[in-house]
Structure formats: structure tokens, C-alpha cells
Amino acid sequence: MTFAPEWLALRENADAAARSTELVDVVRETLVNRNPLTIRDLGCGTGSMGRWLAGRLGGVQHWVLHDRDPRLLGLAQASVSAIGNVTAETREGDLTALRAADLAGADLVTCSALLDLLTAEEMNALAAACVGAHVPALFTLSVAGRIELDPAEPLDAAFQDAFNAHQRRVVDGRRLLGPDAPAAAEEAFAALGASVRSAQSPWHLHADALLGEWLKGWTGAAAEQEPALATEVTEYLRRRSTASAVVHHVDLLAIPRTA
Template sequence: MTFAPEWLALRENADATARSTELVDALRETLVNRNPLTIRDLGCGTGSMGRWLAGRLGGVQHWVLHDRDPRLLGLAEASVSALENVTAETREGDLTSLKAADIAGADLVTCSALLDLLTTDEMNALAVACVEAHVPALFTLSVAGRIDIDPAEPLDAAFQDAFNAHQRRVVDGRRLLGPDAPAAAEEAFVAAGASVRTAQSPWRMHGDALQAEWLKGWVDAAVEQEPALASEASEYLRRRSTASVTVHHVDLLALPGAV
């Protein structure tokens, strides 16, 4: 699955505002004696995580940017390597089968809005890889499956349930975690022996361009999952376009037993 650069650009400010700085503060304490830092960014998109995190960590850094989309990798490498005291390289390919050997030597593994696209087995394997390689993980903006719309209306629950079911769909024989990703990630890291902290990282929108694009995608996915909602979709979109919307996410910091 790939994403349009335009969508990633549209969501970048909301992502940056939502991510937990408290978890970054806790992470920074564990990396204080490491310079330069080597950071592997999984599903890097256009490099928004690097643009957000590099300055908060400070020091000299080398980012290894992983993605399946060569177009996004080119954009990410250009923008991340332009940051002060940062160099970058890219790795094109599948992210669902990383092993400890693949991330050995890194000081941090990070990702943003990725875990819902993994399966339970893939999430478990990623956690084991990070812990076996003694590499901390900062995984941000995992969808929690909860949407608050103000003012509320009865159809909100129907569209939310259908969307969540769509996120848990089977794709090429893989059942995606969807909104189960935050709990699955925490469980996987704890089982692998890491200490885990989580934090809420909600988007808050009110009638802006991001809300319009997100709402359309949310409703379209719900209708794809539950075609009976199609007759309600157009009017529902119109009514909700001016509402206040909170999309709940969870950030996770996992620290191996010895880092």
C-alpha cells in the first residue's frame, strides 16, 4: 500500500502537533551518550518523521529511510538530508519481514502511522527484532479506532464501526491490525521483554482541508465495507464537514532491557 505525497503533505502539520513530545523527552534520556545517532525510519513516506524528530533529538544523525515507494523515498532523502547535522540514505522494499540483523547497529527504530497496516505476526516479529537488536522503538500515530465528532449524531457509530472493520480487512491473505495495532504493539513489546510507555496523540480538526479529505476517505472506506451506508453517505458528509472532529491515535515508546 502506498500513499500520495499530496495526502502526506496535507496531514503533516496535524501529525506534528499530535505526536507526543513527552515520549521523545524520555527517549532522549536513553540516547544521551550516543553521537552520532543512526535512526531507521520504517514507512518513511516523504520524511515527515525525520523533519519532526531530528531537531528534537539533536546532535549528528544518520537516517536510514525505508519505504516501498521509490518516489516517496526520493522526496524523503532530499528533505531529511537537508536538515542540519543530518545525513540520509534509502532502503526500498517490504517492511513486513525485518529481522534483528536488519536493524542491528541502529540507535532507534521509528515509524509513523504504519502499524495498522501490519498483521499480528508481523507486529510480533518487529517487536522481537527491536528487542533482540537492543534498539529502542518510537512508533507514533497508530490509529485507535475512536472518532469523536461534535455535535454527535446516531450515524457516527455506524460509519466508525464500518471503517474499523474495513481497516481489519484481509489483503492478499494478510489480516491487517487496523485499530487493534496500539494494543497489539504494546503486547508484543512487553512479551519480548521491553518496557513500554504510551501516550495519546489525537488529531483535532474543525472544517479544514485535512478534515475534508480525511472525512471523504473515512466515509468511502466505511461504504466499501458496508454498502448499505451508501444511501446516507452524501448527506452525512455534508453535515459532518463543518463539525469538530477528533481522531484518536496512540504513540508508543519501547525500550529494550539493555540499550
């Protein structure tokens, strides 16, 4: 699955405001004696994680940007390389094929809004790769499956349940984790002996362009999963256009014992 640069740009400020800075503080303490840092960013998109995290870590850094979309990789490399004391290179390919040997030499593995697109088997393999390479992993903005709309109305729960079921759908024989991803990630790393911390990272949206686009995508996926909701979408969107929303996500930091 790939994403349009326009959507990634629209959500970047909300992502930046939501991510846990407390987990970054722990990362910085863990990597305090390492300079320069090598960071592998999985599913990098246009490089928003690098733009958000590089300044918070400080020092000299080299980012290895992974994605399957060459257009996004080009945008990411240009923007991340423009950050002071930061260099960047790209890796195009399937992230689910990464193993410990591919992560060797990294000081940190990161991703953003990625884990819900994996299967349980792929999540277990990614955890094994990070632990096998003795590298901490900072995984941000995993969908939690909980939405709060204000004012609330009865259809909110129906759309939420249908959307969550859509997130867990089978795609090309792969059953996606969807909102089960945070728990699956924590379980996978803990089973391998890693120390795991999590933090809430909700979006707070208030009748803006991002809310409108997110609502269209949310209701569209829900109606695809439950066609009976399709007749409700137009009026529901009209009523919700002035609402506020809290879209819950989870950040996770896993540190192998030997990291």
C-alpha cells in the same frame, strides 16, 4: 500500500501537533550518551518523521529511510538530508521482512501511521527484530479506532464501526490489525521483556481541508465495508463539513532491557 505525497503533505501539520513530545523526552534521555545517532525510519513516506524528530533529538544524526515507494524515498532523502547535522540514505523494500540483523547498529527505530497496516504476526516479528537488535522503538500515530465529532449524530457510530471493521479486513490473505495495533504492539514488546510506554496523540480537526479529505476517506472505507451506508455518504458529508473532529491515535515507545 502506498500513499500519495499530497495526502502526506496535507496531514503533516496535524501529525506534528499530535505526536507525543513526552515520549521524545524519554528517547532523548535514553540516547543521551550516543553521538552520532543512527535512526531507521520505517515507512518513511516523504520524511515527515525526520523533519519532526531530528531537531528534537539534536546532535549529529544519520537517518536510514525505509519504504517500498521509490518516489517517496527520493522526496524523503532530499528533505531529511537538508536538515542541519543530518545525513540520510534510503532502503527500498518490504518492511515486514526486516529482522534483527537488518537493524543492527541502529540507535532508534521509528515509524508513523504504520502499525495498523501490519498483521499480528508481522507485529510480533517487528518487535522481535527491535528487541533482538537491542534498539528502542518509537511508533507514533497508530489508529485507535475512536472518533469524536462535534456536533454528534446517530450515524457517527455506524460509520466508525464499519470503518474499524474495514481496517481489520483481510488483504491478500493478511488480516490487518487496524485499531488493534496499539494493544498488539504493547503486548508483543512486553512479552519480550521490553519496557513499554504509550501516550495519546489525537488529531484535532476543525472544518479544514484535512477534515474534508479525511471524512471522504473514512466514509468511503466504511461504505465499502457496509454497502448499506453508501446511500448516506453524500448527505452525511454535507452535514459534517462544518463539524469539528478528534481522531484518536496512540504513540508507543518500547525500550529493550539491553538498549
